[in-house]
Amino acid sequence: MNKLILTLSLSLAANLVTAQSNSSASxxxxxxxxxxxxxxxxxxxxxxxxxxxxxxxxxxxIDPEASNIGIFPTMRDFISPRRPRYAKDGSFHHFTxxxxxxxxxxxxxxxxxxxxxxxxxxxxxxxxxSPIPKVEPEVGADVKAGDILFYxxxxxxxxxxxxxxxxxxxxxxxxxxSIAEVIILADKxxxxxxxxxxxxxxxxxxxxxxxxxxxxxxxxxxxxxxxVPDLDSMPASIFISTFDTAPLAPDNNLIVEGKEAAFQKGxxxxxxxxxxxxHLGLDGRGIAPSVAFSDAQGVAKHWFAxxxxxxxxxxxxxxxxxxxxxxxxxxxPVQNVITIGQMFLTGEYHAERIIALTGAELxxxxxxxxxxxxxxxxxxxxxxxxxxxxxxxxxxxxGQQVSEDGFLCFNxxxxxxxxxxxxxxxxxxxxxxxxxxSVSGTIPSYGTDTEFEATTNTHGEKxxxxxSGQYENLxxxxxxxxxxxxxxxxxxxxxxxxxxxxxxxxxxxxxxxxACTSKNPLQSILRDGLNNLKEQL
Amino acid sequence: MGxxxxxxxxxxxxxxxxLLHTAYDAFFTFAYAPNTVTKSGTxxxxxxxxxxxxxxxxxxxxxxxxxxxYNIGHQHFVAAGEYLGFIEGFHLKLxxxxxxxxxxxxxxHAVGLGIEFYFAAKKGHAVEEGxxxxxxxxxxxxxxxxxxxxxxxxxxxxVIIGKEAFGGTGMNIWNIALLSRVFVFFAYPLTIAGDxxxxxxxxxxxDGAAVNYGWWHTGFFNSIFEAMGLTTFDTTxxxxxxxxxxxxxxxxxxxxxxxxxxxxxxxxxxxxxxxxSIGETSKVLIALGALILIFTRVxxxxxxxxxxxxxxxxxxxxxxxxxxxFMTVTWTQHLMMGSFLFAMAFMATDPVTASTTxxxxxxxxxxIGFIGLIIRVMNPAYPEGWMLAILFLxxxxxxxxxxxxxxxxxxxxxxx
Numbered sequence: 001m002n003k004l005i006l007t008l009s010l011s012l013a014a015n016l017v018t019a020q021s022n023s024s025a026s027x028x029x030x031x032x033x034x035x036x037x038x039x040x041x042x043x044x045x046x047x048x049x050x051x052x053x054x055x056x057x058x059x060x061x062i063d064p065e066a067s068n069i070g071i072f073p074t075m076r077d078f079i080s081p082r083r084p085r086y087a088k089d090g091s092f093h094h095f096t097x098x099x100x101x102x103x104x105x106x107x108x109x110x111x112x113x114x115x116x117x118x119x120x121x122x123x124x125x126x127x128x129x130s131p132i133p134k135v136e137p138e139v140g141a142d143v144k145a146g147d148i149l150f151y152x153x154x155x156x157x158x159x160x161x162x163x164x165x166x167x168x169x170x171x172x173x174x175x176x177x178s179i180a181e182v183i184i185l186a187d188k189x190x191x192x193x194x195x196x197x198x199x200x201x202x203x204x205x206x207x208x209x210x211x212x213x214x215x216x217x218x219x220x221x222x223x224x225x226x227x228v229p230d231l232d233s234m235p236a237s238i239f240i241s242t243f244d245t246a247p248l249a250p251d252n253n254l255i256v257e258g259k260e261a262a263f264q265k266g267x268x269x270x271x272x273x274x275x276x277x278x279h280l281g282l283d284g285r286g287i288a289p290s291v292a293f294s295d296a297q298g299v300a301k302h303w304f305a306x307x308x309x310x311x312x313x314x315x316x317x318x319x320x321x322x323x324x325x326x327x328x329x330x331x332x333p334v335q336n337v338i339t340i341g342q343m344f345l346t347g348e349y350h351a352e353r354i355i356a357l358t359g360a361e362l363x364x365x366x367x368x369x370x371x372x373x374x375x376x377x378x379x380x381x382x383x384x385x386x387x388x389x390x391x392x393x394x395x396x397x398x399g400q401q402v403s404e405d406g407f408l409c410f411n412x413x414x415x416x417x418x419x420x421x422x423x424x425x426x427x428x429x430x431x432x433x434x435x436x437x438s439v440s441g442t443i444p445s446y447g448t449d450t451e452f453e454a455t456t457n458t459h460g461e462k463x464x465x466x467x468s469g470q471y472e473n474l475x476x477x478x479x480x481x482x483x484x485x486x487x488x489x490x491x492x493x494x495x496x497x498x499x500x501x502x503x504x505x506x507x508x509x510x511x512x513x514x515a516c517t518s519k520n521p522l523q524s525i526l527r528d529g530l531n532n533l534k535e536q537l
Numbered sequence: 538m539g540x541x542x543x544x545x546x547x548x549x550x551x552x553x554x555x556l557l558h559t560a561y562d563a564f565f566t567f568a569y570a571p572n573t574v575t576k577s578g579t580x581x582x583x584x585x586x587x588x589x590x591x592x593x594x595x596x597x598x599x600x601x602x603x604x605x606x607y608n609i610g611h612q613h614f615v616a617a618g619e620y621l622g623f624i625e626g627f628h629l630k631l632x633x634x635x636x637x638x639x640x641x642x643x644x645x646h647a648v649g650l651g652i653e654f655y656f657a658a659k660k661g662h663a664v665e666e667g668x669x670x671x672x673x674x675x676x677x678x679x680x681x682x683x684x685x686x687x688x689x690x691x692x693x694x695x696v697i698i699g700k701e702a703f704g705g706t707g708m709n710i711w712n713i714a715l716l717s718r719v720f721v722f723f724a725y726p727l728t729i730a731g732d733x734x735x736x737x738x739x740x741x742x743x744d745g746a747a748v749n750y751g752w753w754h755t756g757f758f759n760s761i762f763e764a765m766g767l768t769t770f771d772t773t774x775x776x777x778x779x780x781x782x783x784x785x786x787x788x789x790x791x792x793x794x795x796x797x798x799x800x801x802x803x804x805x806x807x808x809x810x811x812x813x814s815i816g817e818t819s820k821v822l823i824a825l826g827a828l829i830l831i832f833t834r835v836x837x838x839x840x841x842x843x844x845x846x847x848x849x850x851x852x853x854x855x856x857x858x859x860x861x862x863f864m865t866v867t868w869t870q871h872l873m874m875g876s877f878l879f880a881m882a883f884m885a886t887d888p889v890t891a892s893t894t895x896x897x898x899x900x901x902x903x904x905i906g907f908i909g910l911i912i913r914v915m916n917p918a919y920p921e922g923w924m925l926a927i928l929f930l931x932x933x934x935x936x937x938x939x940x941x942x943x944x945x946x947x948x949x950x951x952x953x
Contacts, residue, residue, distance in 0.1 A: 029856075029857055033857055058951075101581075103581075247581075322949075324952045390574075390580065392580055396579065396580045396581045397579045397580070397581075398578075398579070399580065401580070416580075418580060418581065420574055421572070421574055422572045422573075422574050423572050424541055424569040424570065424571065424572050425569060425570040426541075426568065426569055426570075427568065427569075427570070428569065428570025429570050429586055429588040429589050429592075430588070430589065430592060436583075436584040437581065437584070438583045438584040438585055439583060439585075440583060440584070440585035440589075440833070440834070441832060441833035441834040441835070442585060442589055442590070442593050442833040442835065443584045443585060443589075454581040455574075455581070456574040456575045456580050456581060457572070457573070457574060457575075457582070458571070458573045458574065458575055458582045459570065459582050459583065459584045459585070459586055460570070460571075460582070460585075460586020460587065460588065460589075461566065461571060461573070461586070461587075461663055463586075463587045463665055463666075463706070463707065464665065464704075464705065464706055464707030464708060465707055466587060466590070466667075466706065466707045466888055466889055467590065467888050468837075468888045468891070468892075468893035468894075469837060469888075469893065469894075469895060469898070472894075472895065478945065478948070479945075480894060480942060480945060482893060483893070483894075483938075483942055495946070498945075498946030498949060498950060499942070499945065499946060499949075500945075500949055506578075510578070510579055513578050513579045514579045514581060514582060514583055515583045515585070516582075516583070517583075517585050517586060517587055517590050518586075518587060518707070519582060519586065521577060521578045522578070523577070523578040523579070524577055524578055
């Protein structure tokens with residue numbers, strides 16, 4: 001509409017000019033201005049028609065931005081790469097915004113089984129969990145995989161279960177006696193708690209109750225606040241991203257190998273939980289994904305191509321069914337879907353996880369097969385090169401730092417080991433002596449194949465927001481992150497909501513935070529904003 | 538790492554002498570990238586920081602500095618009717634340029650950085666890099682004969698009232714460099730207005746006026762040049778008869794493009810061997826700087842393109858009206874005169890004071906092009922329009938953004 005007003009006013013201005021030039025100027029000038037004017041008027045008419053089409057499309061529930069509705073062809077129609085041939089059904093979205101950070105230490109494409117002795121589930125991995133949840137088994141008690149470990153006293157019906165069988169050896173306390181880790185010493189061979197699985201066609205509430213009782217409910221993440229959902233929560237839709245574009249991210253095609261049936265079963269369960277659809281985000285970047293993903297049944301499929309964060313589930317939600325009003329949307333990582341599916345296939349809680357051990361500081365980056373919450377020390381034993389390292393559960397952009405005797409986070413599918421960058425660099429800001437990843441045009445890119453050995457150095461100090469448009473170029477969403485961050489900092493709740501805070505979570509702004517010239521902590525600002533908003537509701 | 542250990546040892550105490558510590562910290566982080574590591578959030582960070590951003594802009598204008606310095610000398614000798622060829626009397630022109638430019642450069646940085654350091658120490662934060670660019674820009678947009686005390690006053694005004702009062706780098710509403718220029722323009726119109734100021738080194742610009750050489754000319758450089766057997770500064774030189782010192786814009790206002798080309802050739806204007814502010818005469822070198830900024834994505838190409846669109850559109854409109862000689866000047870001719878390119882490349886693109894949304898940047902740029910050209914052509918009181926146009930749009934940039942943001946919010950709410 002704004003465009004239209006601009007067009008009209010322009011043509012009006014051109015009219016005025018014509019009127020005045022009539023008396024004095026040459027004929028040629030008059031005709032050229034009149035011609036220009038005519039073109040503008042015709043353009044305005046077409047623009048009006050095009051806008052009306054868009055409004056009509058919006059009324060019918062079609063996103064006019066996603067698929068080109070309207071008369072004028074967009075740039076995308078000319079230059080966008082065609083949808084890949086293997087993408088048989090479903091919509092195709094191509095992004096140019098974003099950036100792939102190419103780090104050294106990619107895992108070798110094979111999975112090794114690894115014997116780890118200690119596992120822990122951390123209550124701190126869940127937002128909104130009370131600091132001291134009720135731990136059911138005593139220290140020293142034996143548990144089977146699937147036995148209840150603890151529950152939140154605010155919501156006792158949602159149980160958090162043991163990923164493996166063994167002995168509870170320690171309940172580690174953190175600040176103010178809060179419970180940080182419930183540690184299990186694993187049995188040599190795993191034994192499962194066997195449960196009676198309800199039929200998928202029973203009442204939804206029965207299904208929900210069963211999932212909550214057996215630790216499956218805790219595998220679900222609810223947006224906008226990243227919580228384990230309430231039992232009476234009804235999601236508008238459920239989103240699963242089957243590919244990860246984060247630096248050194250694991251390949252989900254490898255993860256799902258041999259578990260195709262479980263993945264499909266998991267999807268079947270999830271379709272029973274929502275009135276809307278289960279949406280699957282698929283990799284449209286050029287290499288055909290596993291048939292478990294591309295031939296999944298009963299779900300809506302969407303293909304995405306482009307640099308990171310094209311694989312982020314938040315980006316998918318934004319382009320397919322954005323969160324409106326007080327809607328909830330559930331998201332799950334692929335391995336959590338598999339765990340749900342396996343429960344419904346076998347009646348056992350299989351929290352098996354394939355973890356990518358990555359990073360330039362590893363002798364042998366590889367995939368290992370272990371269980372949820374495995375001990376990092378066991379996983380990395382003998383594999384780390386230097387001394388001065390940081391171990392991250394997750395990727396370098398939004399993972400959690402864990403200590404050497406720490407454990408994997410609940411939803412982790414990756415461990416990254418980086419060198420700490422705690423050294424001074426002479427004129428390090430002026431002359432980048434060692435190659436470093438950057439989105440900036442002022443730092444030589446060394447070609448797209450260069451793998452960087454990034455360190456944790458901040459490469460500069462925190463400053464006020466100076467550069468504009470930097471975040472917008474890295475986030476393929478119709479959102480103004482910098483204005484959103486300013487609204488959060490000033491505590492303007494209404495503006496926060498208007499600018500789309502509910503559509504974002506930490507991992508979505510992580511790339512912007514990486515690139516930020518002023519080194520602002522966008523992820524923690526965003527989380528503060530979400531917490532602030534949640535308190536107001 | 539012996540040097541690093543030594544530098545670390547002389548670090549002043551933060552509590553006892555905050556100003557000293559602030560200055561130390563500023564210079565230390567200038568020499569060494571600090572050893573801080575990421576705490577929360579992303580574990581790795583981009584190699585880009587504010588220092589690098591600012592220094593890229595400074596690097597992009599270095600060619601303007603080199604040329605501007607030489608051109609000060611060149612214009613001086615043209616006025617004196619000596620060494621009329623561009624590279625004739627190279628050493629004299631360079632020496633005269635340095636004598637004029639260096640004090641301006643030193644005063645600009647001493648005053649500006651001094652104030653920055655003081656406020657940083659007072660507020661207890663690190664010195665932010667904003668003045669790196671402002672300090673490099675200010676000498677380029679000043680006339681070569683500006684009295685240093687006026688320069689110092691204007692910078693103090695710009696940095697204190699324009700920046701620190703709003704909270705420092707990143708918070709200011711108006712472009713600092715332009716604010717200092719506009720202060721000079723309005724506070725001391727008699728001292729620096731008119732055609733007189735663009736040529737340096739004379740008592741005044743009138744037929745037969747004497748040169749105004751100081752110790753650096755006659756004492757320092759002349760003795761060096763004598764020793765080397767080169768020609769020296771001639772203290773008996775005078776302004777050549779009939780020389781006016783008028784800039785192309787002043788001529789264009791009087792008699793359109795014909796009057797301009799009667800004095801200056803197009804080549805001369807494009808390459809910049811004309812009187813004007815120190816750094817804004819050479820269009821080719823400014824365009825080079827603009828390309829550096831666009832190529833490194835440091836400055837917004839949208840603002841630059843918007844300004845160009847605004848200039849072209851407005852000049853077409855004015856051509857259509859054509860009621861004064863200046864109105865018949867085409868847009869390509871407008872590009873050759875005055876400081877449009879400099880304003881486009883280095884002034885309007887200041888990310889802090891410009892619009893921050895992509896749509897807003899287009900509107901902001903187009904409006905600057907429109908208003909600036911209107912001022913240039915229609916208003917006899919101001920010889921050039923970009924300074925006022927940019928400051929005006931700086932004021933309205935948040936309003937433009939407001940409407941862009943509101944439309945985004947409305948779009949989101951209409952979904953619900």
